[in-house]
Amino acid sequence: MILQILLIVNTIVGAYFRYNRAGRLMHKIPGPPRVPLFGHIKVQKPHWVQNPTKYHLISINSYIQSIHKIGECVVKRLIKPWFLVDFIYGLSFTARQERAVLPDLHNFTKNIIERRRRKRNRNTATGIQENNVNEVKATMLDILLDEEAKGTINDKGIREEVDTFLFEGHDTTATALTFMMMRIANEPDIQDSICEELQDIFGDSQRSPTIEDLSKMKYLECCIKESLRLYPSVPFLSRYLRKEVVIAGYTIPKNTYVDLHVFDIHRDPEVYPEPEKFRPERFLPQNTAGRNPYSYIPFSAGPRNCIGQKFATMMIKTLMSGILRKYRLEPIIRPEDLVFIADLVLRTNHPIDVRFRPREHLTSN
Numbered sequence: 001m002i003l004q005i006l007l008i009v010n011t012i013v014g015a016y017f018r019y020n021r022a023g024r025l026m027h028k029i030p031g032p033p034r035v036p037l038f039g040h041i042k043v044q045k046p047h048w049v050q051n052p053t054k055y056h057l058i059s060i061n062s063y064i065q066s067i068h069k070i071g072e073c074v075v076k077r078l079i080k081p082w083f084l085v086d087f088i089y090g091l092s093f094t095a096r097q098e099r100a101v102l103p104d105l106h107n108f109t110k111n112i113i114e115r116r117r118r119k120r121n122r123n124t125a126t127g128i129q130e131n132n133v134n135e136v137k138a139t140m141l142d143i144l145l146d147e148e149a150k151g152t153i154n155d156k157g158i159r160e161e162v163d164t165f166l167f168e169g170h171d172t173t174a175t176a177l178t179f180m181m182m183r184i185a186n187e188p189d190i191q192d193s194i195c196e197e198l199q200d201i202f203g204d205s206q207r208s209p210t211i212e213d214l215s216k217m218k219y220l221e222c223c224i225k226e227s228l229r230l231y232p233s234v235p236f237l238s239r240y241l242r243k244e245v246v247i248a249g250y251t252i253p254k255n256t257y258v259d260l261h262v263f264d265i266h267r268d269p270e271v272y273p274e275p276e277k278f279r280p281e282r283f284l285p286q287n288t289a290g291r292n293p294y295s296y297i298p299f300s301a302g303p304r305n306c307i308g309q310k311f312a313t314m315m316i317k318t319l320m321s322g323i324l325r326k327y328r329l330e331p332i333i334r335p336e337d338l339v340f341i342a343d344l345v346l347r348t349n350h351p352i353d354v355r356f357r358p359r360e361h362l363t364s365n
């Protein structure tokens with residue numbers, strides 16, 4: 001039985017990596033150096049947090065590096081079917097690497113939870129209500145800690161939820177921003193159209209956007225969608241089939257892992273003619289009517305889709321509108337120069353650089 005599953009998985013994963021367009025690229029490409037725009041977007045300065053168990057310090061940067069290492073381990077495990085056998089995987093160098101970085105990841109999350117727990121205890125002792133105007137609003141972590149007090153979730157459960165939020169929330173959004181800035185820098189006319197829209201909303205003001213401003217950024221929203229089409233932060237999704245499924249006449253047996261290649265789905269020329277071209281108007285309401293909703297899935301679909309998608313879009317609008325009001329983005333890397341590598345989040349094997357030219361210099365020249 002195990003052999004059968006391995007063969008099926010091997011065939012699917014192997015075929016996927018050998019014949020799939022992006023897979024071919026991924027297959028060729030060596031491992032990832034990563035200090036490009038990514039680093040700058042994620043953290044402005046190293047922020048240190050205390051490790052509650054070992055009493056040493058873990059930086060956000062080292063947390064990010066550990067996340068990247070885990071990503072590499074997961075991908076290696078995915079493409080080597082024999083690694084699906086726990087025993088064999090456990091003996092491998094990749095598993096040793098995984099075991100080495102896991103404590104850092106767990107301690108980082110534990111520290112966030114512990115600090116919140118301590119703060120809540122302090123507030124309870126001093127009678128401070130969290131929802132007071134001067135206090136931070138109740139967060140998802142508070143809800144989880146409330147549930148813990150009721151006994152409906154334990155410490156490990158909370159940690160898993162926080163891990164998911166940290167992982168799904170930061171890297172995906174930073175990646176989306178990175179690719180979007182690179183592409184907008186390469187599309188001067190589109191950049192000008194975004195700036196016109198921003199001028200209509202803000203005039204010459206550099207104020208922060210309100211929720212209403214964000215909802216007026218219709219063209220920018222189309223650009224975000226088009227950017228996520230070409231550069232989906234999560235380039236593939238995996239599902240484990242508990243039941244047999246028939247797709248287009250092919251039977252996929254139960255107990256199989258299936259990978260859906262979002263990167264290629266988004267480049268189907270029948271749905272997106274000239275798929276490599278950056279055309280935000282593809283997402284105007286009149287052009288999306290009648291399109292299969294599963295032909296565009298940067299936030300996945302179904303019951304496990306991204307719960308942060310609206311928040312992520314608002315974040316990207318806020319950041320892009322702030323950046324583009326101050327700077328003109330100019331290209332250094334061209335879209336055709338991108339070389340993607342296999343990872344859980346879309347990455348390249350080289351830095352993605354963009355030139356930021358202050359707009360006041362443009363007008364004074």
Ligand code: HEM
Pocket residue numbers: 164165168169170172173176232233234237238297298299300301303304305306307308309311312
């Ligand atoms: C551009 C930014 C983002 C992209 C492209 C993205 C994409 C995704 C995708 C594709 C999934 C589903 C993974 C799967 O089906 O296996 C997912 C799940 C998830 N995302 Fe996002 N995400 C983004 C931002 C965020 C943000 C900002 C948050 C939190 C504030 C977030 C929270 C989550 C959570 C909690 C899940 C797991 C949902 C579940 O398993 O039920 N995401 N995201």
